Amino acid sequence: MKHVTKVNGARQPFDRGRVQRTLRNMGVGAEDAERIAHEIEESVPDGVKTATVLRIIRSRAKAVRPAAGHRTNLRRALGLLRSKPDFEEFVRVLLREHGYRVETGCVLAGLCGEHEVDAIAERDGATIFVEVKHHASHHRVTGLDEGRIARAIIEDLQEGFRAGRCTVSIDGALIVCNTKLSGHAKRYATCRGIGHIGWDYPEEQNLRTMIEKTQSYPVTIVTGVSRSVSARLAAAGFVTAKQVAYGDAAAIARDTGIPLKKVLLIAGRARAILEA
Known part of the structure; x- marks a missing residue:
């Protein structure tokens, strides 16, 4: 060996x-x-x-695959995104790519308190709130706390709706994170009926497969996109490689303050990745 x-x-x-x-x-x-x-x-x-x-x-x-020279590791690329607002907006874009109607995060009134959620998503007649958890290091593990908090929020919002305080009828919650999940987190989510999307969980629809199926790669997948460049792109609403690859380069440069030459370089590399 x-x-x-x-x-x-x-x-x-x-x-x-x-x-x-x-x-x-x-x-x-x-x-x-x-x-x-x-x-x-x-x-x-x-x-x-x-x-x-x-x-x-x-x-x-x-x-x-020559285009591999233009891309970094996907898990690392996700870690390079800022937690807020970059990864939150990336998750909203990804969910839309998979058929969800998504509203930007808002404050919902429960029976006992108000709750700020990262998004409200609706598909197949079910309405859920989305909580996004991001770790800069993809070696971290997302644990039980997010699931327990989500469970408490579901109960408060559903009771608030029945009492007429909440205008949205919430059916459940979805937690999306860029890392693996602990075994305890998986068991709790399964037992409580809380949706969970992690790097490799669940097997049939995890973060990696969802990204690859729709080629919704974060813009940080492109080599040469530093944290500062990524932050400027995200501030203007560009969080995926597709948005930059097929967007108006001049408009992107104008809206972000990134030199047009740099935008064209990133867009070219992004297209090479997407079209390989």
Whole structure:
């Protein structure tokens, strides 16, 4: 069994599955990712540095999918968004792409108090409020607290509606986060009927699959989009790569203050990613 050496000097077994996941996050197809991961494992020496493995992954990804050179890791791209308002608006855009009617967050009156929610979404006759949780580090885990809070808000809003205080009849809640969920959070959400969308949960409609299905990548997927540039784009309402790729570059430059040359560069790279 081969091992890799981490930055801190620790050794751990070579994880081919992790290499495959990294390749998939860079836009490489499943078959190519499996083949490349196997070839990398066979070719690198025992004890290879993880930084070296990552360089090889990037090189091999670009060879089979040149547009991979214009994109960063999807999980990292999501982490680069600011929690407010960038990721909140990104989630609203993503839900619209999947058939929800979405209203920007507002304050709803419950029986015992008022609650500011990130969005109200409606689909298939059900109306839910959306709570968005964002971590800058995608290695963090979203835990139980968000579910418990959402449960309490549901009860208060439903009681408020029956008492005539809330004008919106809320059927449930949906929590959307950019990280994985703890096992406890999953069990509680399932038991209480609270919708949860995390990086890889639920299996059939998680954040990653929802993004890839509609190509609703955050604009930070594009290499060269710094936090400051991303913030200026988001302030003008541009949070996805599609919005920049197919938008009016001159108008984007005018509205954001980003030089037109830079906007054109980002738009070109975004189109290469989307059309690969």
